[in-house]
Amino acid sequence: MSAVVFLQMLKWSVRTLNFLWYFETGFQAKLRFSGRRAINATAFFLLFAICTTWLHAGEASPAATNTPSALFNSTTEATNSASSFAAEGPAAYKKMSLQELMNLDVTSVARAPEPFSQAPASIVVITQDEIRRSGASSIPEALRLADNLDVAQRNSHDWSISARGFNTALGNKLLVMIDGRTVYSPLFSGVFWNAQDYLLEDIDRIEVISGPGGTLWGANAVNGVINIITKNTMDTQGLYLEGGGGIPGTGEVAGTRSVLRGFAGVRYGGVLASNVYFRVYGKYFDRGNEEYPDGSPANDSWSMGQGGFRIDAMPSSLDDFTLQGDIYGSDLSMPSGGLANQSGGNLLGRWSHTISGNADMSLQLYYDQTHLSDPETETVLGNTYTQILTDDLRTYDLDFQYRVKLGGRHQVIWGTGFRHTHDVVGESEIVQFLPPVLDRNLYSAFVQDQIQLLEHVFLTLGTKVEHNDYTGFEVEPSGRLQWNVTTNQMIWGAVSRAVRMPSRVDTDIRENSPNPPFTILAGSPNFESEAMIAYELGYRAQLTEKLSTSISTYYNDYTDIRSTSFTPATVVPLYFANNLEGHTYGLELSVDYQVLEGWRLHGGYNLIKEHIHIKPGEVDINNALNETADPQQQFFLRSSFDLPRNIELDGALRWVDRLTINNGGTPATVPSYFELDSRLAWHPTRWLELAIIGQNLLHARHVEYGVPGGTPNQEEILRAVYGKVSIRW
Amino acid sequence: MVNEPAGHTEVERCMSGVSRKRGASSLLGLFILTFILLTSRFVHAQTKEYQVKAAFLFNFAQFVQWPTNAFPNAEAPFTIGILGDNPFGRALEETVRNESVQGHRIVVSHSQQLQDVEHCQMVFISKSERGHVGEILSRFAGRNILTVSELPGFANRGGVINFYPEGTKVRFEINAAAAQRERLKISSELLSLGKIVEPELSKGGP
Numbered sequence: 001m002s003a004v005v006f007l008q009m010l011k012w013s014v015r016t017l018n019f020l021w022y023f024e025t026g027f028q029a030k031l032r033f034s035g036r037r038a039i040n041a042t043a044f045f046l047l048f049a050i051c052t053t054w055l056h057a058g059e060a061s062p063a064a065t066n067t068p069s070a071l072f073n074s075t076t077e078a079t080n081s082a083s084s085f086a087a088e089g090p091a092a093y094k095k096m097s098l099q100e101l102m103n104l105d106v107t108s109v110a111r112a113p114e115p116f117s118q119a120p121a122s123i124v125v126i127t128q129d130e131i132r133r134s135g136a137s138s139i140p141e142a143l144r145l146a147d148n149l150d151v152a153q154r155n156s157h158d159w160s161i162s163a164r165g166f167n168t169a170l171g172n173k174l175l176v177m178i179d180g181r182t183v184y185s186p187l188f189s190g191v192f193w194n195a196q197d198y199l200l201e202d203i204d205r206i207e208v209i210s211g212p213g214g215t216l217w218g219a220n221a222v223n224g225v226i227n228i229i230t231k232n233t234m235d236t237q238g239l240y241l242e243g244g245g246g247i248p249g250t251g252e253v254a255g256t257r258s259v260l261r262g263f264a265g266v267r268y269g270g271v272l273a274s275n276v277y278f279r280v281y282g283k284y285f286d287r288g289n290e291e292y293p294d295g296s297p298a299n300d301s302w303s304m305g306q307g308g309f310r311i312d313a314m315p316s317s318l319d320d321f322t323l324q325g326d327i328y329g330s331d332l333s334m335p336s337g338g339l340a341n342q343s344g345g346n347l348l349g350r351w352s353h354t355i356s357g358n359a360d361m362s363l364q365l366y367y368d369q370t371h372l373s374d375p376e377t378e379t380v381l382g383n384t385y386t387q388i389l390t391d392d393l394r395t396y397d398l399d400f401q402y403r404v405k406l407g408g409r410h411q412v413i414w415g416t417g418f419r420h421t422h423d424v425v426g427e428s429e430i431v432q433f434l435p436p437v438l439d440r441n442l443y444s445a446f447v448q449d450q451i452q453l454l455e456h457v458f459l460t461l462g463t464k465v466e467h468n469d470y471t472g473f474e475v476e477p478s479g480r481l482q483w484n485v486t487t488n489q490m491i492w493g494a495v496s497r498a499v500r501m502p503s504r505v506d507t508d509i510r511e512n513s514p515n516p517p518f519t520i521l522a523g524s525p526n527f528e529s530e531a532m533i534a535y536e537l538g539y540r541a542q543l544t545e546k547l548s549t550s551i552s553t554y555y556n557d558y559t560d561i562r563s564t565s566f567t568p569a570t571v572v573p574l575y576f577a578n579n580l581e582g583h584t585y586g587l588e589l590s591v592d593y594q595v596l597e598g599w600r601l602h603g604g605y606n607l608i609k610e611h612i613h614i615k616p617g618e619v620d621i622n623n624a625l626n627e628t629a630d631p632q633q634q635f636f637l638r639s640s641f642d643l644p645r646n647i648e649l650d651g652a653l654r655w656v657d658r659l660t661i662n663n664g665g666t667p668a669t670v671p672s673y674f675e676l677d678s679r680l681a682w683h684p685t686r687w688l689e690l691a692i693i694g695q696n697l698l699h700a701r702h703v704e705y706g707v708p709g710g711t712p713n714q715e716e717i718l719r720a721v722y723g724k725v726s727i728r729w
Numbered sequence: 730m731v732n733e734p735a736g737h738t739e740v741e742r743c744m745s746g747v748s749r750k751r752g753a754s755s756l757l758g759l760f761i762l763t764f765i766l767l768t769s770r771f772v773h774a775q776t777k778e779y780q781v782k783a784a785f786l787f788n789f790a791q792f793v794q795w796p797t798n799a800f801p802n803a804e805a806p807f808t809i810g811i812l813g814d815n816p817f818g819r820a821l822e823e824t825v826r827n828e829s830v831q832g833h834r835i836v837v838s839h840s841q842q843l844q845d846v847e848h849c850q851m852v853f854i855s856k857s858e859r860g861h862v863g864e865i866l867s868r869f870a871g872r873n874i875l876t877v878s879e880l881p882g883f884a885n886r887g888g889v890i891n892f893y894p895e896g897t898k899v900r901f902e903i904n905a906a907a908a909q910r911e912r913l914k915i916s917s918e919l920l921s922l923g924k925i926v927e928p929e930l931s932k933g934g935p
Contacts, residue, residue, distance in 0.1 A: 089780060089823075090780050090783055090784065090820045090821075090823040090824040091823065091824075093780055093781055093783070093784035093824070094783075094784045094787050094824045094825075094828075096784060097788075098785070098788050098792075098918075098919070098922050099922065101781055101784055101785055101788065101899065102898060102899060102900065102922065103898065104777075104781050104898065104899070127897075129897055487881060487882075545856070
């Protein structure tokens with residue numbers, strides 16, 4: 001069955017779910033019930049039939065039948081771990097095998113894996129349990145769980161996400177990876193968040209590191225690194241189904257429903273051979289419009305389908321192989337008019353090998369392809385032009401890493417990497433990238449040594465050396481000192497250098513006026529890497545068994561930040577230069593408190609002060625306002641209850657300070673806001689989960705980003721309530 | 730909604746008599762009310778974590794073979810001792826009720842005193858004994874006791890089995906050398922599920 005057909009099936013089933021919502025509530029039931037709906041309903045059941053067939057195929061495959069049934073049973077057990085409510089109590093547990101016991105969730109709260117609570121950096125680990133309980137329906141929504149990020153939703157399908165400032169629509173100082181695959185676009189060094197998706201159920205954790213990660217991760221890891229890590233297929237055995245949609249009457253525009261109109265997802269995991277596990281998944285969602293401040297719909301609806309697979313093989317205790325791939329396609333209505341399309345796919349293979357108790361290595365290779373077709377609208381001298389901008393990017397990436405313990409005191413990691421990108425930007429008169437076809441190579445090597453200076457004091461020294469086709473060699477060294485004051489307390493400090501290398505926007509872009517023909521804005525071939533030196537100091541402690549805290553402070557010194565200059569005689573074309581500099585400082589604080597066994601509280605606070613200015617004697621037509629759009633303070637409070645009768649109740653309150661955003665060289669303001677997300681879920685049986693999720697409950701609509709009537713335009717994000725049914729078999 | 734006059738506060742909007750809106754605000758009210766109600770009446774029961782850990786202890790007893798001289802006589806019970814605070818409540822008793830190991834009936838004994846659990850075949854050392862691990866382990870040495878705890882570094886310091894959390898799940902590490910010293914035979918199945926730890930190389934040898 002082709003993937004396209006499969007996604008179409010999902011699409012139908014989503015529509016059918018919508019229909020069922022209406023039918024159940026008797027809401028406009030007459031109107032909606034038509035022959036087409038009946039066909040959709042048939043398709044929905046067909047989908048179930050296909051899933052069942054898959055299930056059978058998995059069971060009937062010779063490899064699976066050769067597997068000892070005990071193993072098969074114990075692995076299917078694992079999928080239910082997130083909500084194993086049925087058999088509880090000492091009498092039930094004593095009948096379980098050790099493997100089954102090991103698959104039970106014993107805490108409502110996932111603690112960060114040990115290595116990370118030890119890492120001398122500002123790290124937040126978002127666990128699968130936290131994602132599920134947040135009610136997030138997309139990766140950007142899940143990232144709101146990280147106190148060290150600023151997540152601003154611009155419209156139905158666009159977000160600005162950054163750590164430690166510089167959170168503009170073209171934000172470019174964050175490195176984002178999914179299972180080791182870099183997903184920021186070399187077009188503008190930022191992330192198309194609406195092209196990054198996964199079945200959230202199968203994400204193991206998201207590690208969010210604020211601060212420079214250049215030494216290990218390389219270019220673009222200036223202000224932070226986001227690592228999205230999906231589960232091993234051993235942990236996703238069995239069938240998972242989810243579906244749901246907006247609850248009628250919660251949308252704000254008469255006749256519409258919640259912004260998330262409907263969604264469905266399916267995953268099946270099985271055993272291919274002894275020690276070889278796989279999963280396949282597909283998902284689809286359909287989101288409606290947000291609104292403009294005057295209440296009119298913003299024409300930014302969005303639908304997207306994605307499917308993929310992953311295979312993990314462990315032929316020996318020393319080797320792990322992973323092969324995985326995804327494909328996706330989406331339609332995005334553009335607030336400025338027209339319809340954008342995005343599609344893409346990737347294939348990744350990884351081999352990890354343990355050489356001895358003291359050394360291991362891993363080798364990773366991937367291919368990634370993205371397609372973007374985006375209508376661009378531009379008004380010049382009273383004339384409005386619309387043209388389609390297309391971008392086709394192919395990325396080939398090879399990474400090698402080696403880790404070895406030397407003597408008693410040294411742990412050395414070194415690695416090398418090579419990336420080739422082939423980017424083709426389509427012909428368009430008003431927005432051009434010159435040359436249209438561009439091949440780029442990136443070579444890198446890094447080495448890092450963690451030295452045990454004293455029993456409880458560790459020094460980590462390392463550097464990355466990178467060669468790119470824009471600026472040649474870049475060096476990104478760092479030094480970190482970690483002192484384990486007691487077994488439960490750690491103080492750390494670091495000094496690091498990181499760079500943001502030029503993107504195609506910086507060097508290749510042309511924004512043209514067709515009539516009269518002239519260039520308004522031009523990229524600059526001489527554009528330099530933006531550089532930063534960061535000074536960090538942090539403290540992390542498990543104060544009591546129930547109370548833990550983390551505080552990170554930083555001072556970042558930036559040079560050569562992007563500015564927009566002009567030629568005095570002719571004014572146009574404007575061009576990019578590196579005429580901004582300055583510093584930022586701030587702190588990130590988080591506290592976790594387990595009030596009772598089934599009640600957890602989390603508090604977070606984030607402060608940033610930014611002082612970015614134009615270099616003496618230089619110019620920036622945006623008055624140093626264009627690279628920042630950051631709330632000075634953010635405050636988070638979350639509560640997680642496990643209630644009797646298998647009910648979970650979660651709430652997340654956030655306060656985001658007002659932010660200043662560039663409006664053609666003058667400051668515009670987005671007001672501060674309070675918002676509340678909440679989720680109430682019930683597990684009537686072990687395999688079923690019913691949830692009702694409310695997002696942005698405090699206001700009918702609120703603004704998070706943008707300039708009123710400007711670019712990006714200010715849009716109001718609507719209150720949304722949706723229902724979700726999950727089945728884990 | 731589209732032509733709504735400007736200047737209305739959020740509350741006014743919510744109360745503006747449109748039933749759809751009232752639905753949304755009362756839903757919010759319901760959320761808040763539920764929060765308050767459930768917080769006040771929330772009473773937690775026995776912890777699931779320790780019910781599961783009790784089942785682990787029971788399982789360990791099945792997968793480890795004690796030397797015959799670990800029991801004073803054939804009728805003697807198999808005793809699981811809990812040293813320090815008892816985190817299990819009644820869970821451990823409930824788990825091992827009417828069960829036996831190598832033909833010995835299982836009983837549970839709980840004490841704050843070291844000498845009270847010295848005769849046990851398995852001792853769970855509670856977190857409350859954090860500061861006394863070295864002392865406890867040296868007192869137990871040579872008594873064929875399967876020591877189990879949940880303190881970081883317990884197995885490295887010479888304890889036999891140590892629980893540790895991994896995400897929301899329970900994992901355990903085994904110091905096979907320590908088990909061998911106590912002449913405890915750990916089945917390969919148990920060894921394959923646990924993480925094997927090397928004894929810590931402290932100054933002056935292991």
